[in-house]
Amino acid sequence: MRTYGLILLVFLIGFAACKSGRATQTTQTATSGKTTLEGEWELNYIMLPGSSFEEAYKEKKPFIKFDVAERKFSGNTSCNSFAGKLKTDGQKIDFTEPFMMTKMFCPGEGENKFVETLKKVTSYSITDGNTLNFISGDIGVMRFTRK
Template identity: 30%
Template sequence: MKKLVKLSFALVMILSLGIMAQSCKSSKNSAKNDYPGENTPNISGTWILKSLNGQPATSLFKGKIPTMNIDVVENRIFGNGGCNGYTGMYTYSKGILSAPNLASTMMMCVEENQEHQFHTVLGQSNKVSLVNGVLTLKHEGKTVAEFEKGIDTSLLSGEWKLESIADGDLKALFTDKEPTISFDLAESRLGGNAGCNRYNATYKIEGTTITVGPVMSTRMACPNMEGESKFTQIITGASTLEASMNKITFSKEGKAVLTFVKDVK
């Protein structure tokens, strides 16, 4: 009798464990089906509009192509709608993105655009997916917008001062002036002070990559040229560029090599 009770108890335990295991498996499968191939997509950073309601962005916007900058720390979304700048708060939960209360500047737009349509899409509750670098928004099962990672060049305006340099101490490397950078968006040129001499160079942005060079500079002699030489060497060539309203970062091989902060005078 005791053996029978023990056997029955063992069978109950095995059955319970089996049910628990199946339940966990079902839960995992369910989560996987909700977000195929990944968990909730990481939406942070700058996104450039690729298509809107099935039409290429380049055919709908003859001037600026809309951008979407998402600050996940502040829960803020901002960018350019094709003519006017916009900003607001957003919600992002269980893969659903919505920004219904956007504020916008009121500039008169000459070039053809679909800014109102773009804002309408952002204000809806959209299912987010991220596949092969393309961020897709779907509303009621229909693709309403596609974005690709990029740089919102409007964020580059103004003058920036160097905050950090790879493997270097700013105070030790730059005893006279700390380097600065500013961008001429119309001419695709950048320049500033490299620590002693003025420098300038052409640049090209493709996706999130900026290619700088050749760098030309004045030829003043300064007591400490090590920092300037290091700075111009690092900034030359291809880097991954990240830009926000207050910081610009140049990275190489996944490591930040130069960071600049807005120079507020």
């Protein structure tokens, strides 16, 4: 199953390079800081069968922040704050270990869907230096924009 994720990642990177017509520039960007997780990312897509993104996050969009040097992540689910230990290996990423989270009451299902989906993520890719894609198996389940 993980092989399919890697194949999808290679395809997406190749597609982006072909589409822009700048394969060499994409390769150069891949070694620069713009392809690291470092920094803050705002959610702009999540796989939400039966409801829309706008309905789920009408007040505030979730975000996640990575401190790669300290091996930590933190963020906000649109309601509660969370933080944990960053566990990566190449393009693989794992949020299954318990992480800290505040426990305020949150209306709607947006927060639950965000946390449930985050825990299913198995890998990531960064396209154009500003788009973070979280992948579960071989399916893109979340997309963030660099802030």
